[in-house]
Amino acid sequence: MLDGKYEVVRRLGSGGMGTVYLVRHAHLGGLRVVKTIQPEHALDPDALKRFHREARIAISIRHPAIVEVHDFFQSDDGSFGMVMEYIPGESLATILTSRGRLATGAAVAIAVQVLEALQYLHERDIVHRDVSPDNIMVSREGDRLVAKLIDLGLAKGPTIEEGLTATGVFLGKIRYSSPEQLGKLAPGERLDGRSDVYSFGCVLYQMLTGTLPVRAESAHGFILGHTINPPTPFSETDPDGNVPDAVREVVEKALAKKRDTRWQSAAAMAIALREAWTDSGPTHAEASSVLPRQGTVRVRTAAPTPAMSEEPRATGASRGTGVSGRAPRTPVPGETSRGRPSRPAVAVWAVFAVLGLTGLAALLTWVAGRALRARDGAPPTAALVVTASPWARVVAIRAADGTGAQLPAEAETPIRIPLAPGRYEVVVEDAREGPEGLTMARRVDVIAGKPARVHFDMPGFDPREAFDAFAAPPR
Numbered sequence: 001m002l003d004g005k006y007e008v009v010r011r012l013g014s015g016g017m018g019t020v021y022l023v024r025h026a027h028l029g030g031l032r033v034v035k036t037i038q039p040e041h042a043l044d045p046d047a048l049k050r051f052h053r054e055a056r057i058a059i060s061i062r063h064p065a066i067v068e069v070h071d072f073f074q075s076d077d078g079s080f081g082m083v084m085e086y087i088p089g090e091s092l093a094t095i096l097t098s099r100g101r102l103a104t105g106a107a108v109a110i111a112v113q114v115l116e117a118l119q120y121l122h123e124r125d126i127v128h129r130d131v132s133p134d135n136i137m138v139s140r141e142g143d144r145l146v147a148k149l150i151d152l153g154l155a156k157g158p159t160i161e162e163g164l165t166a167t168g169v170f171l172g173k174i175r176y177s178s179p180e181q182l183g184k185l186a187p188g189e190r191l192d193g194r195s196d197v198y199s200f201g202c203v204l205y206q207m208l209t210g211t212l213p214v215r216a217e218s219a220h221g222f223i224l225g226h227t228i229n230p231p232t233p234f235s236e237t238d239p240d241g242n243v244p245d246a247v248r249e250v251v252e253k254a255l256a257k258k259r260d261t262r263w264q265s266a267a268a269m270a271i272a273l274r275e276a277w278t279d280s281g282p283t284h285a286e287a288s289s290v291l292p293r294q295g296t297v298r299v300r301t302a303a304p305t306p307a308m309s310e311e312p313r314a315t316g317a318s319r320g321t322g323v324s325g326r327a328p329r330t331p332v333p334g335e336t337s338r339g340r341p342s343r344p345a346v347a348v349w350a351v352f353a354v355l356g357l358t359g360l361a362a363l364l365t366w367v368a369g370r371a372l373r374a375r376d377g378a379p380p381t382a383a384l385v386v387t388a389s390p391w392a393r394v395v396a397i398r399a400a401d402g403t404g405a406q407l408p409a410e411a412e413t414p415i416r417i418p419l420a421p422g423r424y425e426v427v428v429e430d431a432r433e434g435p436e437g438l439t440m441a442r443r444v445d446v447i448a449g450k451p452a453r454v455h456f457d458m459p460g461f462d463p464r465e466a467f468d469a470f471a472a473p474p475r
Contacts, residue, residue: 001026002034002081003073022086031086032070036079057126058082058152065117067137067150087148089139092203095290096133101210104243105282106145106290108273110138111204113147115270118200122193122266128152129191131199132176133206143287174219175212176202179227179257183390194259197266201254208247209237213255219391219412231255246276382421383451384444388413392428392456395439399424413456421448428456 001007006023012033021034058069071083092110095102102110114136121128128135128149135151174182178198180191205213213232214225225231234248250272256262263269282290386394394411398404400423408415413428423445430438438458446452 002036003071003075003083006032006034006083023083033084033086034081035084036081058084061120061152063117063120065113065148066120067148084150087137087139087150089137089146090291091134092136092138092147092207093133095138096206096210099289101242102207102290103282103286104208104247104277105279106286107204107207108247108277109145109282110136110147110207111200111273112270114149114200114203115266115273117147117149118193118196118266119270122196126152127191127193128196128199129181130173131196131203132173133203134173136203138291140287140291143282143284145282145287145290174222174226175214177222177226178259180259182223182227184227184257192259193266194262194264197254197263197269198256198259200266200269201251201262205231205237205251205255208243208251209234211237223390227257244276247273250276382419382446382448384417384419384424384426384446385451385453386413386415386417386426386428386456387453388428388456388458390458392430392440392458394426395429396427397424398427416451419446421446426454430458 002021002023005026006021007026009022009024009031012020012022019036021036023032023034024030025032058067059072062068067087068085069082070085073081073083075081114131118128118131130151131149135149137148137150139146139148176199178191178195180189180195180198185191202213205211211232214222214229215232216222216225231252234243234252238248250263250269253261253272254263254269263272384397386392392413394407394413394415394417396404397407397417397419405417405419405424407417411417423443425441425443427439427441429440440456440458442454442456444452444454
């Protein structure tokens with residue numbers, strides 16, 4: 001029993017930060033999902049503040065395309081829990097992984113709802129900052145696809161503490177990050193809703209083509225792809241022309257490097273998308289190709305709810321936008337969608353559990369490093385977060401007695417490394433193509449209860465110069 005009234009039906013998943021449970025309300029009988037953060041992680045004030053922040057933002061939001069948070073509690077053992085609605089469906093990430101590209105009608109149906117959710121958040125000066133297929137759940141009402149935005153762990157509103165991510169640790173998913181999130185902001189500028197528009201442009205591109213607009217094998221490649229290089233053209237990723245030109249143009253504008261030339265709001269993008277795709281919406285066959293099993297979705301009528309794997313590393317119609325919550329309903333003649341039957345509902349909810357835990361893990365850093373054992377063989381009780389501008393490779397972590405810690409195979413920054421408390425020397429080398437043999441070292445004290453952080457500014461790289469060169473008109 002959680003918080004004295006939530007009976008655990010089963011554990012959906014667990015990880016280093018906490019556990020996600022499917023629960024039943026002991027008095028009301030309805031199913032819910034509870035996401036927890038364990039007592040030991042509550043010792044980290046940054047982690048706890050982010051968890052509280054997600055709860056404060058989410059519990060104030062009521063929109064049909066955003067997951068509804070019902071309650072927040074602290075247990076006697078010191079753990080914290082967030083109680084959310086149960087969504088009988090699959091994550092968009094799971095759908096894309098198993099089925100590849102979606103039919104255009106299905107992709108537009110999902111896109112319009114997510115854009116309305118983002119518009120709702122942006123009108124309240126909340127930027128999601130982590131828009132990705134992992135954070136979009138899809139279910140069905142008959143032949144209608146129902147999309148919901150989840151995981152507000154990185155969302156930032158007008159009254160939220162700016163210092164929570166001021167340490168230089170990148171939070172979010174780099175495959176879907178906007179240029180602004182990767183440093184393309186002038187002094188004094190702030191992240192706004194147009195960052196989410198770019199990120200969702202990446203998601204929509206992936207729904208339509210089965211691949212991402214930026215193709216890369218490393219963090220370095222994704223940063224260059226999002227900030228400098230143009231996206232992969234549709235002519236390469238959609239050679240058969242399944243995606244109409246008008247829809248392509250909507251996506252391409254969302255992916256503009258300069259935010260002043262993008263869609264200036266999620267609502268504007270949704271309207272343009274509806275105008276570009278004038279059919280009435282996904283047919284039964286198209287909806288079934290996305291979710292073969294028809295789920296039962298609880299509809300609230302009250303107040304306005306990659307095929308890529310691990311990262312390398314806002315409800316009601318939007319106010320005053322004129323954007324409908326429903327999506328079109330017929331396909332382009334002859335259009336098909338690849339697919340295979342969905343997994344059972346238990347597996348679906350296991351995926352949702354993992355996604356919830358991913359959000360919890362992002363409370364500390366945007367990527368989790370492989371666990372290291374302490375130099376004396378005992379389990380680590382502290383952690384070190386290593387970051388660099390623009391990036392670097394951790395080549396050694398040495399204790400005061402000269403003993404070296406065993407590093408993961410891939411140790412590019414940013415990375416979180418569990419360690420035993422103590423004083424360490426951290427050595428990094430430049431991970432960029434070109435500079436070779438450039439290393440830097442710093443000492444840092446690692447203490448129990450709060451991750452230590454060390455940051456390196458690698459010489460010889462000025463991102464603003466690269467941005468200016470890209471934006472300069474040809475001579």
